[in-house]
Amino acid sequence: MALLPILHYPDPRLHQVAAKVDRVDDRIRQLINDMTESMYSAPGIGLAATQVNVHMRVIVIDISETHDQLCVFVNPELIAAGGEVEREEGCLSLPGVYEKVRRAERVTVRAQDADGRPFTLEAEGLLAVCIQHEMDHLEGKVFVEKLSRLKQRRILNRIKKQVRRTPPPDARRLAL
Ligand code: NI
8 A cells, every 4th residue: 555645726737627447447446556555644634636647537435433334336427415504614635724515404415335345325524525525526627716715815825835834733623
């Protein structure tokens, strides 16, 4: 396994739309393993392949504190969404940035697992938020782009100022 470097906003490669995975083979499983190790090491609770500059529809998520509830989503599709929730989000591609984002409260997602087997998952709470955040990455979207133009400009200015010194991840907050 290998730790993969994570792209940082506003890297234009974060805006590339990921391609469908035709077949879940050993190459994809290697990617999943490397992404999982990189997510745990960061530390984060979710990572999309886009963030490690691989533009394939692959996501890993583990919202547990014990790192033993890994969820792998290959070719995820949102088939239902309901409710509304506003929650503070962070992102491994924007170290030190935490902002409230409005999203669906519950989602139903269809995907394939690391063996290529299809499954359907109903999620709510933090997991539902995380799934939506990571699926946005596959579409080339970063969570701050859901905020007002003014807020986005302020965040960009802050990032430019701190570009020489990346803050350490905040252990009390969650990065997706
Ligand atoms: Ni993210």
